[in-house]
Amino acid sequence: MKLLLVEDDLDLGNGVRIALSSQDMEVVWVRRLVDAAQVLDSTLCDLVLLDLGLPDGDGLTLLRRLRRERQSLPILILTARDALEDRVHGLDTGADDYLVKPFALAELLSRVRALVRRSYGFGVDAIEVRGLVLNDSTRQVSVRDRVVDLSRSEYELLSALLRRAGRIVTRHVLEEQALPSQVGSESNVLDVHMSNLRRKIGDGYIRTVRGVGYVIDTVAPDKARSA
Structure with a gap:
């Protein structure tokens, strides 16, 4: 923090x-x-x-x-x-x-x-953004009522992004909070986990901000562009 x-x-x-x-x-x-x-x-x-x-x-x-x-x-x-x-x-x-x-x-x-x-959302069991739901009490994730099986690292990455939905989360913050024991100075561990996470939850949730980090937009990408 x-x-x-x-x-x-x-x-x-x-x-x-x-x-x-x-x-x-x-x-x-x-x-x-x-x-x-x-x-x-x-x-x-x-x-x-x-x-x-x-x-x-x-x-x-x-x-x-x-x-x-x-x-x-x-x-x-x-x-x-x-x-x-x-x-x-x-x-x-x-x-x-x-x-x-x-x-x-x-x-x-x-x-x-x-x-x-x-x-x-600390102290709140469930966080929901556009049908993507993370429940801290059960550590269960679902997408439009479809349960998604995530690894511990994938869960922590998604939690860090959802708790800051609408805000860019830098690579450094994600590595520090979700992957503290896995990353080195030239590691691509974050990219591998993020790719797997995207594949499991589906397209349209995690947006890459090139050179900075990632963000989960509170408004769907197509709607955000047309607003």
Whole structure:
């Protein structure tokens, strides 16, 4: 789980970074909007913690951009702006949650966990996208009511993609999460597993983003092109 923390206050930023890292979350911490944009352009982040009053601009600028480009990326605002109209404006602009400073780290961690559960389906038995269903409690996968027999690695790859449906998942993330003991620096293990997975679940689900990774689109490819 990789989080982007955009916070210019050194003491607060360091405290939040330590608290999140203690929960086995990888934290990338930046203090300016320009640096946040660079990270988001080059790294797959699972959640953004966003301050609003930053040295080079208002965090709402970045929030608007993310809502145009990555509609499902969870964003939690951390700010000293505590007026009702500020909270309403932040949420209406696209934030998933809004936490006013000063806050207890325990509350921050609780809200982060809740956003992760809602966004990626953790704690939910079944995930379904266009008739493709993965059930964590039984570890069963079906395609339009047809049960599909997957290997453990294929199941983990499909789970990683379905939990981020609509978002590109990089090769590095897939290898790290689903194939940690199988890949080397020049290995084609991921390509072999992905080819087998596609053959079993059928065409039209897993799309290759050349040079980056893979994505399961929430809208069928033909509909996505005509929209």
